[in-house]
Amino acid sequence: MSTTEPVSPAASSGESAPGERQRPRVALVFGGRSSEHVVSCSTAASVLRAIDRDKYDVVPVGIARDGRWVLVADDPAPLQLAPGHLPEVDGTGKGVLLPLSTTDRALSVLEPGQAPRVLGDVDVVFPLLHGPFGEDGTLQGMLDLADIRYVGSGVLASAVMMDKHHMKVVLAGAGLPVSPYVVVTDREWQRDKAAAMDAVAALSWPVFVKPARAGSSVGISKVSRPDALEAAIELARQHDPKVIVEAAVFGREIECGVLEGRDGAPPRTSELGEITVVRGHDFYDFEAKYLAEADVELTCPAKVPDSVREETRRVAATAFDAAGCEGLARVDCFYTENGEVLVNEVNTMPGFTPYSMYPKVWEASGIGYSELIDELLQLALTRRTGLR
Template sequence: MSRTASPDRIRLVVLFGGISAEHEVSCTSAAHVLAAARREAYELVPVGITRDGRWLRQDAAIAALAEGAALPGSLEPAGTVVNPIDLLTDTGSGLPTVVLPLLHGPHGEDGTIQGLLELAGVPYVGTGVLGSAVGMDKGMAKVVAAQAGIPQGDWIEYRDGGGESVEALARRAATTLQFPIFVKPANMGSSVGISKVAGAEGLPGAIKEALQYDEVLVLESGVHGREIEVAVLGDLIPEASVPGEIIPGAEFYDYEDKYVTGGAELQIPASLDADEVAAVQELATRAFTAFRLSGLARIDFFYDEGTPDRPGAGWLLNEPNTLPGFTPYSMYPKLWEASGVGYAELIDRLVDIAVRRHVRRAAISTTR
């Protein structure tokens, strides 16, 4: 792989933890990325963000990395308190800095940390402010997908305090959507706060549960289809991995199934014919471009093949994930491994994309 845009060695700041409900997922992702990154290519600087928003340089992990010692399977923020801007702009090592944010959920993949990194003027892995915000907000993502002509299921959006009661929303959903209905916080990932509701009587409770995590909700008709995911890598010209299929071990692919029990079955590659693979890869890269994503994303679809007595809807977008996990159960690195890109090379390519994008954008004039 060519790394002509990147210097020989980089100070790679790995951000993890954060104040969202996906804190634990982020800590696990960070441990595995730090263990896999090539020591000869990077000076690794793990920085944990506590649940109350303090930034801590992970001194013990830095020492372990320097000694070649193994890291635990998950890191919890601990160490020396640091000022974010001082940390990001530190040039004491003489190496250029690239930031790898592994902050899932709100204040991590919603454009907020990306805005800070833009102001600090440092290259970073992943999508920028706009794409991160749109990709994180399930309601806005559906609006953009509709405008781009990307097929998706029926849905409605709800904003708490907008004049419609929980009970009125439940009645509206029951009459306009098809059961089972999925109730989701608009700005949350890893299936946190999501409920699958089989009948009208369960909607009020599911809505109240989701409102604990966000003031904006998305309610979706359940789709009778297979769950197919595609990993996308790149920037202006993205590449799609082989598709993979999720066969949930639980009623649906929830938080426990993803990160705790690992009960879901991952089929990589998915059992699809060549035309089906080409179609979903084209949709995945089209969605990546429509949402203005960069670096990495996992684009999730449903494939409704239909039955002898019911016509299928074909490919339907579920959602984009702009910062997919890097845990042992995560689909994103597994899909790229099956596509010929190993874990360490994947990190290299993401860093290289970040540097190239930063150089390109820095050339844009800011004066008249």
């Protein structure tokens, strides 16, 4: 895929000779307050390794678990997720302040006992955050207030697709098939646990119990009998007081990557990928996703009939547009035993290591990892600011 030469929309940082064209400066923001903190760090490690340093200036900015923004060393090694090592942003580093005005683009460094030091202007933010307080529209809203360009969807699409309940409402409203589900709100659970569990019992067993607003399979349980349901809901509630319980779908898990079209063109869809758990796990849980690669088989392109491939890609593009997504999304579908394609989830900031499904399906479609990063930054640099 060809890309145009990036044009920086912000003023130059003044670090180059007069008349010399500036490279866009990218703030990679990662970590965060969600339970997916370590996954976000691992994603950042991968992007730091792959981003084209001849084309972009890079500033790594970490968000500690307490919400503090800090300047992080430009070294991917400590951020890599591996067995026995869960990376984390150290909140004791130099504080970072993002611009809060539409007339300012400068990152500032805050050090105890010293005046704020201007680090330089930022042209675009790449928010490599998963889960609440980053993927759910909160960060996007802050960036919108200052008219700062960023990679990925805006406030509404990020918030709605983060909430599995409202996501299903929007997708069903667009005529897309979704699996049967029951929502258990905090109020319902506190008021009458038995009634909430009776509503779930109306679904056929097994069911999957999930925090409504989390990802990376954090807090998810597969429940095959009624007496295990309460504990599973309590586990999910540790991550979100709102819980969604979905009927199990018997079929294959097929995923499709979506990229925003250029210059008003329709969204682009990738080759399909398939996830198969081959041993050791009841479903595609956190350990299978990130720590036990040998237990999972990722097939790309997925071996499905041409009609199913085209229908899945159509469904993915329709979901992308229905949600109002921008930049990127991964649409997870089920190809059922009776040949139906159901939408499972829309991820507005999917896993983004080179081994994650989103980059893999685009690699199979002819766009390599570094090129994919570049394409997403190019889309962000041309996005409209102000009223959206």
